[in-house]
Structures are given as C-alpha cells and as structure tokens.
Amino acid sequence: MSRLRTVNLRNLTHPADARHLPRLPPVSINVDDGECLCIAGASGSGKTLFLRAVADLDPSSGNVYLDDVERCRFTGPAWRRRVAYLAAEPAWWAPNVRAHLSDVSSEQLAALGFTQATLDRPVDRLSTGERQRLALLRLLARQPQALLLDEPTAALDRDAVTAVERLVHGCLTVHGMAVLWVTHDRAQIRRLGARVLHLPEATVTPTPQSDADYSS
C-alpha cells in the first residue's frame, strides 16, 4: 500500500442558508485508510444527504479532508473523482453498457459475474441487480481513493451481495481505500467489520457483535 487514503469530517452539516435542504446533524469522524464505516438509520434520517454532502453534490458547511488535504483545495470534479459516490438507483446516460465502462478490465468484470460481452448489452435489458453491480464497476474504473456507497446491495441476491462485498473488501485491503457504506443489513455490517455511524443521532458505535449490540 503506497499511501494513506483517509477521509476526515469536522462538523459536516448543511449550511444555515441552504433552505432547500433538510437539516443534517453535524458529523465529525475519521475514516482511516482501509476502513469501512457503515451508516445506519431509519428512512428519512439523512443517510443519503450525508453521503451527498461528503461527495460535495449538495452545499455543506464544516470541513472535509482527504489525506489531510481540505476539500476546498480541489475543484468540485477533482474532489468527486477521488471521493466517488454511488447512488442507490444509479442513472445511465447512454443506451449500451460500453459507453459507460470503456476502461474496465476482464478481471473486474469477472469479479462481479460479467464478461466482455456484457459491455455490448443495452442498459434497459439489464436487471436492477446487474445495473447496480455495473454501476459499482463504473465507479471503480475511475480509480477513486474513497467510496461513498448508498445501499449498493439492496437489490441483489445472496451470491451477488457476496461478490460485491468481496470486491469492496479488495478495495479496502489491497488499495487501502476508505469506504462509507449505507446499509440496513446488520449481518452485513458484521461481515464488513465496520464501525457504525447512527443517524440522525450522529453517534458512532463499534462493530456490533450481535443484533442486540446494533440496537443499543
């Protein structure tokens, strides 16, 4: 591993003058290189808004750092290339897969159960689960340094969930990325060995060892 890829947040919230955005509790946390932080909370608790604020897709106040370099040192696109966000329902702008995924390797495709022939398929013929996995590959093809994943396995069957978790595990251990992962799945949080940021309380708990730990 050649370098640190930490994400640090200091009082990240929505600015007071952003009246079009709901209130987001201020969050301060360090996510170390090779660490996965899960974000949990009921619907409407601000999980997606939190990831969007980190990704700089919505205006936010407070400080965000990548490897101790403050976000304002980067342009918006340069930041988002490094700290890449995967929406819960990823959108597609061209009819076939290849237009979105020109730089992906056969190994990366195979890791999620695809072949080169997948690249020639029309996007609207893919299942929701296939689209979700290909959107993750689309993100990784740009070689980000940190990942913001909004329920990336919500639409997947058990085998596909395992494949995605294994791929992200590789990002954590081999590439040393920091990963912020929104999930409702308690067993998944345990499998990922992740600390949990609870919203809207903005409290952090260690990896739950059982469902009772998670609830507390």
Place this chain on the structure above:
Amino acid sequence: MQIIPLSAFDLSVAAALVVALAATSHLMRLGVGAQLLVAGVRTAVQLLLIGFVLKSLFAHAHLGWVALIAIVMLAVAGREVKARQRNPFIGLWGYGIGASAMFVSGFSVTVFALAAIVAPEPWYMPQYAIPLLGMILGNTMTSVALTADHLTESASKRWNVIEARLALGDGWRTAIEEIRRDSIRVGLVPTINAMAAAGLVSLPGMMTGQILAGSPPLEAVKYQILIMFLISVGSGIGAAIAVAVGSRRLFDERERLRLDRLRR
C-alpha cells in the same frame, strides 16, 4: 397599384367571425371561448396602438424614439420568454437570461442588417428599423423561449443522469452536454421548418404584406429571403446564448447541480 383600404365595417365582419368561433367553442364546452375573445381584443387594441405609435414615429424619425420602442419590445419579449417556461429560474435570472439572449442576438443582427445590408438613410430609419427588429425579435423570442424551457425542464426531469456524471468526477459541461445540444436543436426547429416550407407550403407574412401593398413580387421575395436568413441567425445566436448562460446558472462554483435555483 393602389392598396385597397379597409373600413371599420370590414374589420367588424372579421371580428364577428371570431365571436362566432368563440360562441361555438363555448357551446362545445372547449373552454377556450373566453381566451379567444380576450386574445382577439388584445390583438385589435395592441395593433391599433402600435399603428398610431408608428404613424407619429415615421413623422418624427429620431434615434432616441426608435431606441425607446426597441427597448419596450425587448422588455415585453423578455417577460413572454419567462412566462412560457414551466421551470424558470428564480428571481431576475428568469427574466434576464431570455432578455439578454434576445438583446445580444436580435439587436446585433438587426443593426448589422440595417447598417451593412439594407442601408437606409439614416440607418435607423423607423420604416425599416422597427419592422425588421419586430420580425427578428419575435422569432428569436420563440427560439429562446423553447430553448430555455427545454433546458430547465430537461435538467429538472433528468437530474439523476446529470448527477450520475458529476458523481463520477465529470465537469458540468460534460454532465449536461446532451441536454444543451437538444435544447438548441428544439429552439431552432420552428425556424428551420419555416425556411424549408417557405414558398411551398406557406407564403410568409411580410412578403404577402408587401405584395398586397403593391410591391413587385420579386422585390418582396428578396426582402423575405433576407428576413428569413436574419431570423435564422438571430434565433441561432439567441438559443446559443440562452443555453450557455442558463446551463452555467444550473451549476454553482463547485459544479454542483442547483435545481433549487429553478421554480418547480
């Protein structure tokens, strides 16, 4: 050839036909009867007013008066462009984008045509300046309104596609490139259609007017060709400016999509 004058009775016969149409649509419960009558009254009053204004303007040709009328035309056109949008920009931007696009395109094309092509003496002679500006501004207004409406409407509907590209690190230009292209195309469709159909399907208004007023048909045709070329250039420049300014305003300095700047 002497023009045949129309009397008040002639106009009231035509007006009676509009009233009959409104009455029919009321009986058929189409819901457009009242709108037809209001639009008919507006047409008559507005055109009579401009007739009187032009009559006194032609008698006292002065650059100041011509400029004042041009500014009033632009102000009304700017309001029309905003009113025709489903998701206009909030605040002055909603008005300013359309008005500035029409100002730069419509005025520059008209002044160029007056100074370099038609060349009346003086160059702002109202008999030429006002009708030329009116036709160019009117068509540019349609083009700018369609372009701006398509831009803001598409950004509102396809925000997830724009944000998917932003989230991957693309810049705002790349993220909205396709919508920008489509918006300009939509804005230019009426102009291209009018040029393609001219003479075959439709006899354009100005040419018909000149012929009715006794001009030789070939002279009228030459003026019409000039006007259609000027309209296409004005519409194209207007649409391009509306898209350039409008699409930049959809993103902030961090290149985030800011749909909160639109009325939705």
